[in-house]
Amino acid sequence: MKTTMIRLAVASALALTVASPAVAQSAEERLAAYRERVERLEDQQDIEVLQATFGYYFDKGMWEEVADLFSRDGRFEYGARGVYIGRDRIERALLLFGPERLAPGHLNNHMQLQAMITVAEDGQTATGRWQGMVMLSEPGANGNWGVGIYENDYVKENGVWKIAELHFYMTALTDYDAGFSRSAIPMEGMSALFPPDEPPSERYRSFPSNYIPPFSYPHPVTGEVIEVVQPRDDISGRE
Template identity: 30%
Template sequence: MSSEVEELKKVVAQLQKEVTRLSDQEEVRKLQYKYGYYLDKCLYQEVVELYADHPDTCVEFLGGRYNGKDGVKRLYIGRFASAFVNGRNGPVHGFLLDHPQIQGIVDVNSEGTRAKGRFRSMMSAGTHESIKDTHPRGLVQWWEGGIYENEYIKENGVWKIFRLKYFPFWHATFEKGWSYTKPNYVPFLNTTYPEDPMGPNELCKDPMLWPDTRVVPFHYVHPVTGEQVKDDDLRAPHHGQDPSTSAPALVLSKPKSES
């Protein structure tokens, strides 16, 4: 009987561990979804509070890296709020900026303290014609598609965004679509803080934008082979050309404490 009890205890412990892992996965997924809902409505203060207070916290966006909680605030409350909603926290009439968070794949470490997640966003954005003379963007409507490869951390028992790495894969005007996207449609960030008061702390290596179609590296291995995708297969040469003619494969950054 005692051996059966011990075996049952092991089963219960394993089930408890699995329930905790699944619960953590769902909490991280919900965290990213909530990020999207706040971002849709320009609730930048709420977005910033989703981020960890860790010194290695960062946001990577359009070729720039905003470091620490101060950098996160500079991007959302500084750059975005100023550009889109005249510095307020919340939406302005007639301005659309939807960021659906979809295809979420979340993996939590064995300690239940860190997680990684891959998500896709398909953004529709623009202004209503009734505000074309009062909004700084004028009359505009555009599409955007991007990939997130993020890291999350549990601080004081609460899951937070640790390192958000967003790769805006493509942009397009609503009228002409992605086939006619002009080069440098959204210029990469090229001036750092404090020279640019709302700029990133540092610039990222090898930024990408449509029609560049390099693969954003996966944080996970192939579920059947257990292998990572080869670097050459992450590259995007012109049709019929060797991978070596392409820009280098993208590399996901690591926290400085782990470099």
Template identity: 35%
Template sequence: MSSEIEELKKTVASLQKEVVRLSDLDEIRKLQYKYGYYLDKCLYKEVADLYADDADTCVEFLGGRFHGKDGVKRLYIGRFSKAFVAGRNGPVHGFLLDHPQLQGIVDVNEDGVHAKGRFRSLMQAGTHESVVGTHPRGLVQWWEGGIYENEYIKQDGVWKIWRLKYFPFWHATFEKGWSQTKPHYVPFLSTLYPEDPFGPDELIEQPMLWPDTRVVPFHYTHPITGDPVADDDLRAPEWGADISTAKPPLTLSAPKRT
């Protein structure tokens, strides 16, 4: 009887652990989806509050890395707010900036405190013709496709964004589509803070943008073979060209601690 009780205890403990894991996965997905909903409406204070209060917290965007909670606020509450909504928190009439969060794949570490997630965004953005004379962007409409490879941390029982790495994979005007997008359609960040009051703390060595089609590395291995994708298969040579002529594979920056 005692052995049966011990087995039952082990089963219950295993089930409890699995329930926590599944709950964590759900909470992290909801966190990322809520991020997208706040970002849609330029609620940048709410976005910044989703990030962890941690020395290793950061955002990577368009070739720049913003460090810590101060860097997060500088990007969203400073740079984005000024550029899109005249410095306010919330939307302005006639400006569209939707960020759907799609295809979420989340993996929680064994420690139950750290996690990684990969998401896709297919953004629709632009202005209505009625605000051409008031919004600094004039009349414009564009598409954007991007990949997130993020890290999350649980603080005081609450999951928060720890290190958000967003790769805006391609841009396209609504009128001409992606086939005629000029290279470097959106310029990479190049001036650091404080020279640029809304600039990054550090520049990233490997920015990429369409028509560059290198693979954003996966945080996970193959679900069947257990193998990572080979480095050369992450590269994107010209049609028929030798792989040695292609740009190096992209890499995901590692946190200072795990």
């Protein structure tokens, strides 16, 4: 699915590169071309708002509202917690991040920054990479700084963009007082209380490991599909 979308994105990038002279086009053809270009701009704008809104709801423990941003069989995967599938399952899994609408002493800020959005040529699917800085606290514990990468898939259902797959790769999580040079907090694993529908789609460790979340988009200038070399990991068995 991802490979197909990358191919589509490359094709659309190439199509845009070849600035077609307007000479031989009929008025209808020109209009159709405009419509597509404007729709692709609208798609990117809609997806940016969709993902930003996810962040605003997620921050505040608005779990029902968060779950409703997903497509019917949408997938939610946060760090090493595994994959929850479908809105009902996602909504319950979100309680692992705190009570509904949070509670005193809970901070759950997940910023949605630096959007890199690639819409497929037919305007029906898209991918997005986002930079996600994290600020957390729970009552009676130190605060945390964190940072991670989202690599998400989106789908347009009946003209409305929804999250088809949200995957947050935790890059690093640290104790506020100790900071990144002294503290590296490992990711939470799968919940025993409410196990996921599927295990994590990828086995990796956050900081101090130097894992690279794969890139959904081709290089914007060369069109190259980025092949990444992941760090060796004795336990997960990666060479």
